[in-house]
Amino acid sequence: MSENAETTPAAGSFLEGTWLRILAPTLLALLFLGGWEMMVRVREIPPYILPGPIAIWKTLLRDWGSLSVSLLITLKITFMALSVAAILGLVLAILFAQSRIIELSLFPFAVILQVTPIVAIAPLIIIWVDDIAISLLICAWIVAFFPILSNTTVGLNSADHNLKDLFKLYRASRWQVLTRLLLPSALPYFLAGLRISGGLALIGAIVAEFVAGTGGSASGLAYRILEAGYQLQIPRMFAALVLVSTTGIAIFLALSLLTHLLLRHWHESAMGRGDRR
């Protein structure tokens, strides 16, 4: 062999980094929760003002039956909104990359959609759309859509110009250029957009439900928070809040894992600090 390939990075430093990444925030969280519990007990704060973490945990376990039903509903809206946002964002970004006129005429409207506060238009959507689930879905979609669209558009436009020349040289068809050059180039950008949108879809679903304020058994976590607030069941309110945050974190972690799996072979962003070169 003439030139040598770079040797693989030291595994030790990577492992150390992973441990630190998990251990440090966990320790901080335990400290925070401990301090919180202690303060509530020492100062004898009543649970309807501020419940301690242990009380919240107990409530979460006790009310798991009704809370889990709501969690599933919120999850369903979030994922459907995210999927529609991902598909539509991708398709629209591809259209933008194919035709400048489509991009110039549609992009401003995508921006308008993005900058209009969802809290302000959610009531209108809820009035216009009969089905409450669909109106929640639309609200969540509006919030989640733009990061995917704009990121993917940037990604499709960022393909290496020499590679573009190469494809031109070999007389690649538009389809070949799209599938073999533009889409792979855009993948890291699309995934970054998806990670932002995952959190936003959840926020959109929650905000819209707050505005809609629908009750009944088929309501999501936001309504559980509202309802618990009205009834001064503050521990239950906190329990629902914990579920919302946990869901958000889980979505972020899942999408980060997906990004890592798809990009680990080639993209800087998906490599451990150790194997960067």
Place this chain on the structure above:
Amino acid sequence: MSPRRPLLSLTGVSKRYATGTLALEGIDLTIMPGDFIALLGPSGCGKSTLLRLIAGLTSPSAGTMEWPMAMHDAAGEVERDIGFVFQEPTLMPWANVIRNVALPLELAGMKRREAEERAAEWIARVDLKGFEKAYPRALSGGMRMRVSIARALVTRPRILLMDEPFAALDEITRFRLNNDLVQLWAQERFTVIFVTHSVFESVYLAERIVVMAPRPGRIAEEVAITAPAERGEEFRTSPEYAAQCRTVSLALSSAMGGAHE
């Protein structure tokens, strides 16, 4: 056999960019099959533009380019049959070595399996056997350039265009790749047009050196190089090599009007 026909002749070719810059003016150049031509000149003399014109990546503003031996496609366009090596390796980072090398064949509609078989042959010929599944980021600069060369040659093109391909490599790697390129050329006898700003590299590699001058880019002089059939380290250290380097150096500095640059 009838007298040899040129592969390509350029007559009075000029290129003016939309910005108004005259990149090339009045280029007359005849390229015969099997030639190894170096385009030598300082930056800004239009040598890369000339290469892009030949590749069909841009079209001339004036003058004619004739391909007497080329076929024409259905749209009446010349089938150039070209391999191109850029200054950067220009590999697809998301694809491993074999997928990168097989790309031109697959773009031409070849089945993936057959394309990969042929790609594997060329990967072996550029000394990268065993690295088929490696991703570009795991390779050194010299290895990436080898992949790029394998990809350019996998379609067995009639012409290999190279745009300062080794400029970014260290000297040891560059010498080795120079030797390998000369060897491949001796075996395959494709036509090479090699852009460089190095006098030493051009004399070592080429049979004909086209010295170019800047502002506007034009051909100043052409120097024929005499070298043994087997170019190698012996040639690199011979007095003949040194003498020809001096000749080309003088041609280059007179092309630049004796200006110090």
